[in-house]
Amino acid sequence: MAWDVVIAGGGFGGYYAARTLERVLPQHSARITLVNDVNFLLFTPLLPGAAAGTLEPRHVVVPLREQLDRTDLWLGHVSGAAPERNELIVDSLDGRRHELRYDQLIVALGSVSRTLPIPGLVEHAIGFKTLSEAIALRNRAISLLEIAETIGDAETRAEYLTYVFVGAGYAGLEGLAELQDFVSDVIDLYPRCRVQGMRFVLVEAKERVMPEVAPDLAAFAERELRGRGIEIRTNTTIEEVGERAVTLRGGEAIPTRTVVWTAGVKPHPVVAQLGLPLTDGGRIDVDETMRVRGRANVWAIGDAAAVPDPTRKGQPSPPTAQHAIRQGRRVARNVAAELGAGGAVRPFAYKTLGVFVDLGRHQAVASTMGIKWRGFPAWFLARTYHMANMPGTKRKLRLLVDWTVSLLFSRDTSELGQLGHPPELEHPRAEAADRAASPTT
Ligand SMILES: Cc1cc2nc3c(=O)[nH]c(=O)nc-3n(C[C@H](O)[C@H](O)[C@H](O)COP(=O)(O)OP(=O)(O)OC[C@H]3O[C@@H](n4cnc5c(N)ncnc54)[C@H](O)[C@@H]3O)c2cc1C
Numbered sequence: 001m002a003w004d005v006v007i008a009g010g011g012f013g014g015y016y017a018a019r020t021l022e023r024v025l026p027q028h029s030a031r032i033t034l035v036n037d038v039n040f041l042l043f044t045p046l047l048p049g050a051a052a053g054t055l056e057p058r059h060v061v062v063p064l065r066e067q068l069d070r071t072d073l074w075l076g077h078v079s080g081a082a083p084e085r086n087e088l089i090v091d092s093l094d095g096r097r098h099e100l101r102y103d104q105l106i107v108a109l110g111s112v113s114r115t116l117p118i119p120g121l122v123e124h125a126i127g128f129k130t131l132s133e134a135i136a137l138r139n140r141a142i143s144l145l146e147i148a149e150t151i152g153d154a155e156t157r158a159e160y161l162t163y164v165f166v167g168a169g170y171a172g173l174e175g176l177a178e179l180q181d182f183v184s185d186v187i188d189l190y191p192r193c194r195v196q197g198m199r200f201v202l203v204e205a206k207e208r209v210m211p212e213v214a215p216d217l218a219a220f221a222e223r224e225l226r227g228r229g230i231e232i233r234t235n236t237t238i239e240e241v242g243e244r245a246v247t248l249r250g251g252e253a254i255p256t257r258t259v260v261w262t263a264g265v266k267p268h269p270v271v272a273q274l275g276l277p278l279t280d281g282g283r284i285d286v287d288e289t290m291r292v293r294g295r296a297n298v299w300a301i302g303d304a305a306a307v308p309d310p311t312r313k314g315q316p317s318p319p320t321a322q323h324a325i326r327q328g329r330r331v332a333r334n335v336a337a338e339l340g341a342g343g344a345v346r347p348f349a350y351k352t353l354g355v356f357v358d359l360g361r362h363q364a365v366a367s368t369m370g371i372k373w374r375g376f377p378a379w380f381l382a383r384t385y386h387m388a389n390m391p392g393t394k395r396k397l398r399l400l401v402d403w404t405v406s407l408l409f410s411r412d413t414s415e416l417g418q419l420g421h422p423p424e425l426e427h428p429r430a431e432a433a434d435r436a437a438s439p440t441t
Contacts, residue, residue: 010036
């Protein structure tokens with residue numbers, strides 16, 4: 001009888017778990033099923049490139065069906081679980097409910113943007129975590145330039161030309177840097193806006209930007225961004241977000257139509273519906289082998305799980321793709337060991353190899369195995385690293401082509417927000433009424 005191994009979530013952790021299981025489990029010994037709500041893996045380190053128009057949106061994702069050979073991809077939304085019956089509850093895209101039975105379950109459902117109870121935040125701010133948010137941001141930047149160009153009053157126009165990013169971790173910093181790079185590339189096409197200029201503000205509650213990297217590298221990144229005219233407000237929080245302004249603590253109001261919220265992540269809310277133990281931070285409580293406490297056949301990895309960090313006693317692993325990938329590979333081997341396919345169940349062991357923060361304009365900061373890099377060499381290293389990690393030769397080549405094209409040509413300013421939203425066909429009755437109303441010739 002073949003075992004049923006089910007993986008919930010096909011991001012970095014889930015995808016690498018499936019790939020490793022395909023390799024380590026003997027043919028026909030197990031059915032591997034991967035449940036995901038989209039049929040691709042989003043390669044998040046390249047999201048700022050998609051927002052800035054240097055990369056085609058389709059080139060920052062990895063189609064799961066192309067990359068997985070022996071895994072059944074099940075497209076649907078995980079909505080709950082019954083661990084006592086070994087069942088995962090999945091709603092398929094057409095709304096049918098399924099109970100997927102498993103012998104071993106790996107939960108890798110990732111995270112969502114962590115919001116705070118700030119008035120107006122949910123209504124007016126945009127996140128920067130999904131492909132739709134990244135593309136919406138790019139489209140919005142172009143629409144706002146188009147609108148601003150039609151406004152005569154400079155004060156009102158300024159609202160449309162100001163961007164406020166909240167949260168100076170690497171996602172916020174890269175997103176802001178790439179977007180500014182994009183806008184400064186295209187602004188020459190908008191004469192009124194060019195004369196007035198753009199304003200970019202980065203707000204951070206902590207005392208410095210990018211707590212993930214060494215202070216001297218963070219200081220380099222800060223100098224680089226300030227040199228481009230980006231205002232950086234550390235030790236600052238926001239009090240309210242409105243349609244036309246954001247108010248900082250202390251009462252200063254910055255007129256803006258765009259607030260981008262990049263102030264951290266929290267586990268996907270559905271993990272609280274799986275009947276599994278959670279830590280105070282809401283991540284799934286697992287031991288060092290990534291087995292869920294009290295559940296012999298359930299494992300959890302990535303941003304959704306509090307996997308003990310082998311290098312920082314008592315702390316969970318940071319929510320990074322580097323960790324999720326290694327946890328995916330290790331958990332697959334642990335599951336294989338549990339099913340008697342060889343090896344032993346081992347704890348997760350990994351030390352961060354490096355951090356790369358792309359600042360656009362051929363600038364970056366990086367720290368790899370104790371060596372610090374900045375400027376062009378860091379930028380080159382960051383791109384090489386991301387390309388090396390992109391699964392599949394075809395996809396690596398696509399990145400290379402996009403990057404080369406963006407070095408040689410200016411960026412495209414078409415605003416294609418209408419893609420995927422076709423107009424409805426006109427109802428025949430309305431057409432007949434129109435004909436009746438207009439005289440025939
Ligand atoms: C802009 C940005 C830049 C980043 N850059 C870096 C970087 O340079 N280096 C780095 O190491 N990390 C980076 N990260 C962090 C990294 O993306 C995450 O840590 C990593 O994706 C976590 O992997 P995961 O498998 O836990 O979750 P994910 O990769 O998020 O995968 C979760 C999967 O589960 C699916 N899912 C969620 N809910 C459901 C549901 N109910 N039903 C079915 N499927 C569901 C999701 O669609 C997704 O496919 C970045 C993140 C962002 C937002």
